[in-house]
Ligand SMILES: Nc1ncnc2c1ncn2[C@@H]1O[C@H](COP(=O)(O)OP(=O)(O)O)[C@@H](O)[C@H]1O
């Protein structure tokens with residue numbers, strides 16, 4: 039007989055999936071998830087889980103975890119019947135989905151607790167370090183042709199040398215997101231260097247010498263590690279650069295490409311964040327006027343690229359339930375890897391594929407969570 043736990047509607051046979059978020063994310067989720075597009079996916083996940091007979095989902099913060107027993111206090115779960123969030127206590131999750139962006143000792147402690155107790159995570163890594171990721175993918179002959187050359191910057195001379203070989207380069211913090219840690223450098227005809235980055239608005243300046251950049255870079259990067267990556271001559275629509283975000287997942291029978299979005303940046307912006315987005319097949323047709331045959335060929339090339347990158351990342355780091363992959367297509371139609379994301383907010387994905395797309399993506403994620411739980415005894419044995 040299925041026993042029901044009154045507080046959470048959990049049956050004894052269901053898998054407990056815990057989504058790890060911060061206290062402030064929890065607050066936003068509870069109060070105004072409909073208003074904030076960065077929460078749409080979590081809301082879709084909660085809705086999808088509330089219809090799943092095999093799985094119970096709750097959201098919790100590091101502060102909610104009793105790290106001796108694993109019990110969770112003040113977790114948040116979505117009640118479909120009442121259309122409402124409820125707070126509840128729950129036993130330790132059996133699978134963890136990490137969506138927290140803050141880094142501190144408590145988060146580490148909670149992570150360690152789950153690892154020590156063999157609680158599987160949806161993703162093998164909470165984030166990708168752009169330098170290490172580049173190094174790992176360059177060791178794989180299948181993925182190295184997709185990588186723009188990149189180096190770690192230790193001193194200003196490294197940039198100087200890199201700029202001698204490449205006219206346009208991107209400097210990027212090894213761990214960052216939303217284009218916040220990215221500066222574009224371009225050599226100009228007068229041998230000056232133009233730099234641009236986006237902070238509240240587009241900021242562009244030109245300096246005469248590489249040494250004039252020193253204070254700028256010091257302010258921007260502080261003591262953070264960063265890389266220089268060759269600039270990809272991205273396809274453009276007018277003054278807007280175009281790049282792509284793919285949402286890729288591990289499904290029951292292999293890798294699923296849930297959607298690929300074309301993103302158009304603001305005019306002259308070095309990044310395509312704060313952008314409009316649409317499914318890339320539609321973009322190729324409507325904006326680049328590709329023929330049906332050209333679209334088919336491009337889709338095949340992109341799918342080959344995405345599955346190759348995904349498998350290589352799994353070989354290097356371990357299994358992933360989902361990865362957001364950023365890539366560019368250049369003016370020769372070659373495909374280039376930009377970076378991988380292990381906690382995609384799926385904002386462009388929602389703009390392109392709507393709520394139905396989010397729900398389907400959530401469905402696959404939940405299926406993957408169940409499969410991880412089923413695998414667990416075999417791993418222990
Ligand atoms: N090598 C590059 N060539 C061209 N554009 C780039 C390059 N690297 C980054 N960009 C642009 O900057 C954006 C942000 O860079 P990305 O590496 O994805 O960092 P973030 O972690 O901030 O998303 C990309 O989506 C792309 O538009």
Ligand SMILES: [Mg+2]
Nearest residue numbers: 216217364377
């Ligand atoms: Mg990115």
